[in-house]
Amino acid sequence: MVAPGITVDGSTKIMGVIGDPIAQVMTPTTINPIFAARKVNIVCVPLHISVHELDTAWKGLKALGNLIGFGITLPHKQAAMTLCDSLEPLAERVGAVNLVRREADGSFRGYQFDGKGFVRGLKGQGHTPSGSHCLMLGAGGAAIAIAFALAEEGAASLTIANRTHAKAEELAEAVNRKMGRSFARAGDPRPEPGQIVINATSLGLSASDPLPFDTDLVDGTMLIAEVIAKPEVTPFLEAARARGAQIHSGIHMIRGQVDLIAAHMAEAQAKV
Incomplete structure (x- = not known):
């Protein structure tokens, strides 16, 4: 269910969360109310992508013009690094990403908030x-x-x-x-x-x-x-x-990072 205060329309930006399995993810539940409170037109949804389909799915994600980025859960956190166009220094040092954001030039940049x-x-x-x-x-x-x-x-x-x-x-x-x-x-x-x-x-x-x-x-x-x-x-x-x-x-790890991630994605919203 979309959080109260968010109306999904043609201008809504999408944030995904990719993983396999995906039923356990709590990011949509915790971050959508934050987007609503910030009054930004972003909705977060889970996306079930298997290991074997990651390369193919990545091309599809890149093609979605209203997708501003996606969180990453197991087992993709390390494999996604090689698919990102660039990495923030922390993600590069850690060797894993848990968030990908579409930058102003359309590229996918990997970040690390875990x-x-x-x-x-x-x-x-x-x-x-x-x-x-x-x-x-x-x-x-x-x-x-x-x-x-x-x-x-x-x-x-x-x-x-x-x-x-x-x-x-x-x-x-x-x-x-x-x-x-x-x-x-x-x-x-x-x-x-x-x-x-x-x-x-x-x-x-x-x-x-x-x-x-x-x-x-x-x-x-x-x-x-x-x-x-x-x-x-x-x-x-x-x-x-x-x-x-x-x-x-x-x-508590999810709640400890979702406000940081929400601010990070809201910053991207105006650029996409």
Whole structure:
């Protein structure tokens, strides 16, 4: 449903969100009311595009003259980089994009808001990344952005646990090189007391998914966070809460970045 205050007409600009699957995305629900409040004639809609159809779909997106851009969710955040006409420096450094905007010259430029959104979401809920020791599960698009954002926010350390250990090592080395300090390392998915533990994998999108690790390892000193926004409380978060841990839904990462994205897209509206 289009948010109250938005009338879809011939001058409405479209913002898409592409992914596979797409039913879990919360961006349209959260950003359309912001567009309405800003009184900009933009509507955000989900677009289901499979991995195998991304190249073809990209040409179609480029051909839509009233499309001002689109958000990107899994599994396209890294593949989309090679299709963008240009990248902002942060997206280039992170190696993944989660927003593409049509610029004034019609080109598609890639941007990255995941890391900023995750940190803003934590702080908005009263949590302090600065000085914290963190464990992150995953080394894909969102995980890469979060790793850099935590380092820039002043987190004390980050252990990256990934199914492919070499990818975790590669990410840790990239962050350490950029930050000029020994901040990140590859390790095992074994949380330690007092850590912020982040599930940045896709495990939890389906009710049949296994948990990222044995939640018997969780205790009440930990904050367990997700990047998955739907369901807002995943089985992983439920299990962690049962162990006495604080939990932090992925919806806060979405809410932490949508106002930034809305302003970014509203800026583009007048140029398209």
